[in-house]
Amino acid sequence: MSILITPETKIIIQGITGEFGARHARLSLDYGTQVAAGVTPGKGGQVFEHDGKSVPIYNSVKDAVEATGATVSVIFVPPPFAADAILECVDAEVDLAVAITEGIPVRDMVRVKRAMAGSKTRLVGPNCPGLVSPGEGEDSKGGCRIGIAPGYIHKKGHVGVVSRSGTLTYEAVYQLTVKDIGQSTCVGIGGDPVNGTSHLDVIKLFNEDPDTHGIILIGEIGGNAEVEAARWIKENCSKPVAGFIAGATAPPGRRMGHAGAIVGGAEDTAEAKIKVFKECGIEVADTPSDMADALLRAAKAKGVTLS
Amino acid sequence: MNIHEYQAKKLFEEYGIPCPKGAATSSSEEFESCIDSLGEGLVVVKSQIHAGGRGKGTFTDGFKGGVKLAKTKEEAIEYANKMLGNTLVTIQTGEAGRKVQTIYFTEGADIKKEYYLAILLDRATSRPVIVASTEGGMDIETVAEETPERIFKVFIDPAYGLADFQLRELVTKLGLSKLESKNAAKLIRNLYTMFWEKDADMIEINPLITTEAEDVLALDAKVSFDSNALYRHPEIQALRDLNEEDPKEIEASKYDLSYIALDGSIACLVNGAGLAMSTMDIIQHFGGSPANFLDVGGGASKEQVIAAFKIILGDPNVKGIFVNIFGGIMDCDVIANGIVEAVKEVGLELPLVVRLEGNNVVAGRKTLDSSGLTIVTGDSMADAAQKIANLVA
Numbered sequence: 001m002s003i004l005i006t007p008e009t010k011i012i013i014q015g016i017t018g019e020f021g022a023r024h025a026r027l028s029l030d031y032g033t034q035v036a037a038g039v040t041p042g043k044g045g046q047v048f049e050h051d052g053k054s055v056p057i058y059n060s061v062k063d064a065v066e067a068t069g070a071t072v073s074v075i076f077v078p079p080p081f082a083a084d085a086i087l088e089c090v091d092a093e094v095d096l097a098v099a100i101t102e103g104i105p106v107r108d109m110v111r112v113k114r115a116m117a118g119s120k121t122r123l124v125g126p127n128c129p130g131l132v133s134p135g136e137g138e139d140s141k142g143g144c145r146i147g148i149a150p151g152y153i154h155k156k157g158h159v160g161v162v163s164r165s166g167t168l169t170y171e172a173v174y175q176l177t178v179k180d181i182g183q184s185t186c187v188g189i190g191g192d193p194v195n196g197t198s199h200l201d202v203i204k205l206f207n208e209d210p211d212t213h214g215i216i217l218i219g220e221i222g223g224n225a226e227v228e229a230a231r232w233i234k235e236n237c238s239k240p241v242a243g244f245i246a247g248a249t250a251p252p253g254r255r256m257g258h259a260g261a262i263v264g265g266a267e268d269t270a271e272a273k274i275k276v277f278k279e280c281g282i283e284v285a286d287t288p289s290d291m292a293d294a295l296l297r298a299a300k301a302k303g304v305t306l307s
Numbered sequence: 308m309n310i311h312e313y314q315a316k317k318l319f320e321e322y323g324i325p326c327p328k329g330a331a332t333s334s335s336e337e338f339e340s341c342i343d344s345l346g347e348g349l350v351v352v353k354s355q356i357h358a359g360g361r362g363k364g365t366f367t368d369g370f371k372g373g374v375k376l377a378k379t380k381e382e383a384i385e386y387a388n389k390m391l392g393n394t395l396v397t398i399q400t401g402e403a404g405r406k407v408q409t410i411y412f413t414e415g416a417d418i419k420k421e422y423y424l425a426i427l428l429d430r431a432t433s434r435p436v437i438v439a440s441t442e443g444g445m446d447i448e449t450v451a452e453e454t455p456e457r458i459f460k461v462f463i464d465p466a467y468g469l470a471d472f473q474l475r476e477l478v479t480k481l482g483l484s485k486l487e488s489k490n491a492a493k494l495i496r497n498l499y500t501m502f503w504e505k506d507a508d509m510i511e512i513n514p515l516i517t518t519e520a521e522d523v524l525a526l527d528a529k530v531s532f533d534s535n536a537l538y539r540h541p542e543i544q545a546l547r548d549l550n551e552e553d554p555k556e557i558e559a560s561k562y563d564l565s566y567i568a569l570d571g572s573i574a575c576l577v578n579g580a581g582l583a584m585s586t587m588d589i590i591q592h593f594g595g596s597p598a599n600f601l602d603v604g605g606g607a608s609k610e611q612v613i614a615a616f617k618i619i620l621g622d623p624n625v626k627g628i629f630v631n632i633f634g635g636i637m638d639c640d641v642i643a644n645g646i647v648e649a650v651k652e653v654g655l656e657l658p659l660v661v662r663l664e665g666n667n668v669v670a671g672r673k674t675l676d677s678s679g680l681t682i683v684t685g686d687s688m689a690d691a692a693q694k695i696a697n698l699v700a
Binding site (some may be wrong): 027079080092103104105106108109110111113114115148149150152153163164165166167168169170171191193194218220222223224225244246247248249250251252253254256257258261262265270286287288289290 | 333399428430431433434435464465466500503506508533536539565567577578579580581582583584585586587588589590591592597600602633635636660663664665666687689690692
């Protein structure tokens, strides 16, 4: 099993006719993901063709959901229109909206997050690589790939990965796959200060998933989301957890690429977060090259088999 | 994006946020007319740079204080002449300091008591928060640490905005008189409107003051805006001062590169912000020191790699380069060709270590190995980081 998405999950791609959305729609189709529909306002009735597969395009998320029964929508819409695209998912009551878009104004996300309170829809992102639940085929094909992650680096298995950063997630996944350790689901929650799903939300799902045997938690400087997750793990999670925090060398007050990665106070430095990780029984990776090995150490200490 | 105090005060005026009367200029010929436009009495002379700690700063020629109180017009002009064109070093500028290109003159205020007021985003609740304190004019982090009971926070529900009862509670906690409370409530409401309408990232007034006449005034103003929202505020974009930014960072932004200069000797070129940050960390882990943060984004085209090499090599402290690319979707061979062409074009003489991983990596490594250039390749991030640290040491 996996969390949030399975190989059977039907997805909608908002912005499928844009260059970025189209490119990743093709890659998801190649991976074997059930791309049920595309949404581009004004292009309803057209068809997105790729390699013998046809994906119908609708004018709205609601139309796409009604016609296909899709439960997840991924957003490749430019920043000025992305908040509206998320709200459209909420209105259409999809289970999961995944916002890939980078550069959405904070004020828009503050409003969206408030509007989503109490709604049926969960948001992952924005400014995130998306999610992958690997499949059983060659290069993990036949899985569900939502967003922009490279599918082929994955392998179906039992490790859950959660991270704010795209390339660091790939780094962790690749290290695992090379060691023949597969993944249940890999979730990139995004690098913005206001996002939908937190580290803790994903950790809770991994904890409840019987098929996830170990977890890699990757964080960054800025905010206290990693600390919140670590404290919960200490009290509630018996699965082996390895952690890494990026940005130990980042100077205070400078944004390191991600809008959320900024040291504002004593609490959100890499040093402070690593200290809390250690206090909470999380095996800390000394370098980003050490993430898979750190999880192996944590698993060994708990007598858990990862593969 | 940051703006200067005098620009922030102009916005304050538009939003009905009282502050002492002021006038700014970049020309010494206008000092006198600026001062004449103010009322009688004391004049505050303020250096305009994008950094805090100006009052306690020192100029590189030894002149002390980036903010000065003058009793006469002549004294004010003398201070202004010492500041304009001079370089001010404060706790926030780093050793190099910042060149003062604008002087802001304001009327002196008759201070009864100083307070602290700020509006920013609270990440934990994803809501704007107003932070106020009875301890103004001091470093707020120190107040938070030593006397946290003197800091008051108001969280604002974006669905309803700032409620009147919240304002009443806040001004009561600040212990203001009836008239001061009325004035402060109006000021805070207007400030919140500005924060919201202009997509501000943070507004900080330290100090906010009360006067003997029970007026409430913003004596200082530090305002920054959400860069992602600038597209809908051309009037704010127009306030950008390129003199305050690192020329290398400006050049990098033209190529969609996210670059931040640091003071080490190993330059790095990485795709993805998280990987770029941890590349800096791993260099330090193996005893080196990073010269910069550089994220080329998900793509890393040949043009970007060439531009990135040129920017990196513009830093005289750089003694070696570490390229760390995880080519997830991108073809590693395309990236390898970009690196080879970039090296040939810029005529690189420094040690270069490349770690390539991902899609079509075997072909990519072959391209690097057969290029005839002295490019060291690393098997893993750790291996490559160790190699560059050793080469530079």
